[in-house]
Amino acid sequence: MRITEVGAGTIGVSWTTLLAFHGHDVTVTDPRKDLAEAVATGVRQFAPSLRADPDALLARVRCEPDLETAVADAEIVQEQGPEDLDLKRSLFARIGAAAPATTPLLTSTSGLMPTDIARDLDDAVAARLLVAHPFNPPHLLPLVEIVAGDRTSRASLDVAAEFLRSAGKDPVELHREVSGFVANRLQSALFREAVSLVRDGVVSPAELDRVVTGSLGPRWATGGPFLSFHLGGGPGGLRHMLEHLGPGMARRWADLGNPSLDAGTVDALSSATEQAYGDDYAALTTARDRAETAVLSARQAAGIAGEQTAEQMNSEATR
Structure with a gap:
């Protein structure tokens, strides 16, 4: 397929790398003066985690700074500009006028509502606009949250999902x-309590990360919160868990922190995190990608990939 990526930041270039890897032809558009350099640098950074030849991927990628030209023959448009509602409205007005009339228009926004973005669009354009929110980094993590606006057509959702x-x-x-969709709301809830625990001196940022990677991380990599508690309830399942341990859990809800991200808190958290991990973004990103690739490979080897039915899980459990 011919895909146009609008925006050449980290998310846009990550998408570009993944799509080229899967054999799509990708046009990247962005007004930045270093567009070609930024795309090439990003693809070369992300390609190793896909075990791909960056030159082969870049052969499928072209850069076009003019937005209207870039979307003129696109079969899918993906936008990942700044989280600015007015800017996105302006972008999609231009994209809708220049792209083919049947092309789905996807935005990677992390929290803006598609109904709000499409407010001023004609019905025919609004019918093609939807949120396709990836989890970072898009070239590795499989989740994409699809969200329809009040005028998004069923056909556009189906084509986007297939793509x-x-x-x-x-x-x-x-x-x-x-607001915020599902994954970011969950992430925000956990991070709020993480900030509270660090701010109150219970643990350091690095120690809190060890708590998560040694408990919730591997648990949730193989089964989310509902499945985990369903199994935690023993033969009685989630019902037993909530009936017996639910009251204590609810009491803890009332005790969860509600910290403010004031200047002092931001500085303290940032300084402690920088001290623990340093500021070598490239090295940290490479290490993250290597670790996440290993986790995803293990999930795949165990038969955990996307939606699983009870029958599939039982089959895996008896191997």
Whole structure:
């Protein structure tokens, strides 16, 4: 397919790398003066985690600074510009006028509502606009949250989901719009308590990370919160868990922290994290990609890839 990526930041170049890896032809558009250099640098950084030849990937990528020219023959448009509602409205007005009339228009926004973005668009363009929110880094993590606006067509959602699956993604369609969608809301809830625990001197940032990677991380990599608690309840499942341990859990909910990200807190958290991990972004990113690739490979080897039915899980458990 011919895909146009609007925006050549980290998310856009990560998408570009993945799509080229899966055999799509990718046009990247961005007004930045160093567009070609930024794309080439990003693809060369991300390609090793896919065990791909960066030159082969870049052969499928072209850069076009003019937005209208870039989307003129696109079969899919993906936008990942700044989280600015007015800017996205302006971008999609231009994209909708220049792209083919049947092309789905996807935004990687991490929290803006598609209904709000499409407010001023004609019905025919609004019908093609939807959120396809990836989890960072898009070239590795399979989740994409699909969110329809109040005028998004069923056909556009179906085409977008099929396209995402062609790139190895696991699209999850939300039943309704909600600020921040699902993954970021969960991440925000956990991080709020993490900030509270660090701010109150219970643990350091590095120690908290060890707690997560040694407990919740591997647990949730093989089964999310509901499955984990369903199994934690023994033969009685989630019902038993909630009936017996739910009251204590609810009491802890009332005791969870509600920290403020004031200047002092931001500085203290940032300084402690920088001290623990340093500031070599390239090295840290490479290490992250290597570790996440190993986790995803292990999941795949165990038969955990995307949605699993009870029958599939039982089959895996008896191997």
